[in-house]
Amino acid sequence: MDSSRTRIVLDDSDISRAIRRIAHEIVENAKGADELVLLGIPTRGVALAERIRSAISEIEGYSVPTGSLDITLYRDDLRLRPARALEPTSIPSEGIDDRIVILVDDVLFSGRTVRAALDALNDIGRPRAVRLAVLVDRGHRELPIRPDFVGKNLPTSVGEQVRVNLVESDGSDSVTIHEGDSA
Amino acid sequence: MPLVLRGARPYGEEAVDLVIADGLIVNIAPVGSADGDVIDCDGLIALPGFVDLHTHLREPGREDAETVESGSRAAALGGFTCVHAMANTSPVADTAGVVEQVWRLGERAGLVDVRPVGAVTIGLSGERMAEIGAMANSEAQVRVFSDDGKCVHDAALMRRALEYVKAFDGVVAQHAQEPRLTENAQMNEGILSGQLGLTGWPAVAEEAIIARDVLLAQHVDSRLHVCHVSTAGSVEVIRWAKGRGVNVTAEVCPHHLILTEDLVASYDPIYKVNPPLRTAADVEALREALADGTIDAIATDHAPHPHEDKDCEWGAAAFGMLGLETAFSIAVKTMIEPGLLDWRGLADRMSVAPARIGRVREQGHAIEVGSIANIALVDPTGTRVISSDRLASKSRNTPYASMELPGTVVHVLYGGNITVRDGALA
């Protein structure tokens, strides 16, 4: 990546603050943590869900059941790109029926990933409610989908590329914008 | 007015004017000295017209694949002035009636000598001897007898056939393939056949029959010809037999001089042929044997098949490939270019020897005064890219499509008449 055209919009402390705030809002919104299930969307959503779980645990002293939900098989653009290896889907043993499922992803863009996640959830069970938490909302929605919890609203042009780096997958925490064509 | 082939080089040697009149070479004169209808042959090599011992013309019965006429055109364009039409037609050429019909069709086409081959057994069934004498004494004057496509595998019958043809100096041309060892065989048996899951056609199935037949020929003191020798082992057996004085001759097909079994890995039936493509070591041995005379002749085994019989699964496809229009080029590429044969050697393997084996008196004459003017004028420096759409054969199953091959046939004289001029039918 050409660093001269890349700027950092969130650094590691911004990201930790955002996650703590999201955790607070989730608990507040759900009036407690005991009905929640956190499901991260691979790859970075899984690490974010785990961080939110630990932030909630600090607030509430309760560890929310947390898992991952791979949406590859539910994508509507499979024809357009090479098939990918599947990421694990792991649903907590408590299940999702009658619970409040918080879907966690790194960047909200067109909304198609979230649509696929809703389809996938539908095959797994019947939650009481589904909410969406994202670290970054960069706009340009193609579907009527909006996030419930946002770390940072980031106005972008379509051509710009937003990248979330996390210690778990990338060695350090940051959110960057890269100008020009998406990779 | 006589025809003058101006500046032709017999056997690639000194340029001369070849003067042709009344179907004969009447004079060989210094370049530019002869008068007549002049054909410019500057740079061209004059060779005796080629004689094919092994051609499938498909008529009667499979006129959709080839006719005597279309096959004659393909032959002429390939530099041939004589072809031997194999007997596996429908009906089989196992009576005087059928061989005379084929012979007459050849006369009517008028482009090459069409010499019918008579079946050894009735219907190629390998059971009862066909009326060999009647075919020999017919207008077609058959001298070569073969069940080609099938092997005369019954040893007693083969012995009798070898004996019987002695009465008129005939020859039995054996398609050497032990039938039980080659049931449902699809390709050369070896490592590759095991990988591809295609039933193998082992070399021994050819070699064992040749070994038996040369011993039989020796025992009854008759003349044996071995069709389409394809393995190094067969070469050894024939070399051994010739060393013992057995009256055996042998032919090799152009495709066995150049193509190898690895092409089968494509499962493209264009490479399906019987006997199958073998290994590079076999190709090497065959070239050497042709060079040293162990193998006497190049024969095309020209085997036309309609498109649908090749445009299918390997196992469902027919065996065989076209050869008449590419044989000379393959000979140049595999024998002349590597220095294994000179032009006199090539003339022997493609004309003199096959004419002698087939007892065709009018063919295989030397380029000299008094010879019948069956002459191929070839350009040794010419090259062409083979296109299956530009073949005279009715069929398209050439394995050389889009290959660039050396050596072009420019003019052909058959009995003194021009059949091919500037690479096209006259």
Place this chain on the structure above:
Amino acid sequence: MKHLLSAADLDRDQAIMILDTAAELASLTDRSVKKLPTLRGRTVVNLFFEDSTRTRISFEVAAKRLSADVINFAAKGSSVSKGESLKDTALTLEAMGADAVVIRHNLSGAPHRLATAGWIGGSVVNAGDGTHEHPTQALLDAFTMRKHLRNGSGDLDGVRVGIVGDVLHSRVARSNVLLLRTLGAHVTLVAPPTLLPLGVETWPCDVSYDIDSVLPRLDAIMMLRVQGERMHDAYFPSALEYSRLYGLDSARMARLPEHAVILHPGPMNRGMEISADVADSPRSLMVEQVANGVSVRMAVLYLLLGGMKEND
């Protein structure tokens, strides 16, 4: 990768990707999710020139669980003169807009031909061709072995597999030798010399004529179906002699290491290559192989129709 014609088409990473994908799909279908929307609107044709109900059904279930439209096309074997020509059938399927053709054919190389002759544009999956290959069977065998011997992940490095029986006529054996080698397993073929192909010594495996010397070292043994009619062609003298020398009975099973598993591609000839008590023993994984077959075929269809990732 566009087609799956031979186990040799797969390198180690691709093979593992298929197995991993199959494992993930298996866990999804273990839950209440029996049907995924992945291949909605895609057409998969099962083109069977040879009867094989079990393989056909396995592919059909796999395609349907991914929401593909499935067309079953049973054709008569092709011959030079009569019967359905592969080409004409292919052109028909192309006109129907087949995205993938799963082909079973009695002639070796027919899938290869279908994929390369220019008759169709879709993907071709070899579901068994003549005596050539059966790559999805090898994948399901590898999947089954990996699950039992390697905790269901990674490759099969160091796993010792014996494949016993009619190797000469077995497409299962060919594909397994290739795939197992790719995955790092060590294969020993066991058969009478008449049922081994010429050149087998050049294959990436060991060869033995003696099952008893091989048994104690195996982690998995795969018994190949031996057709009774082979004895009429003098490949062996009698069914009895064959089963005595090469069959897996309980006495031989007892000589396998305790952890070793038994596989059979089916359909079994009980009493010929495998005795009834061995076939029914808990160490035999035939039933599980069938279930794994569906997962593996789902993975193959998903990866081919999405266009398999190149090595990166």
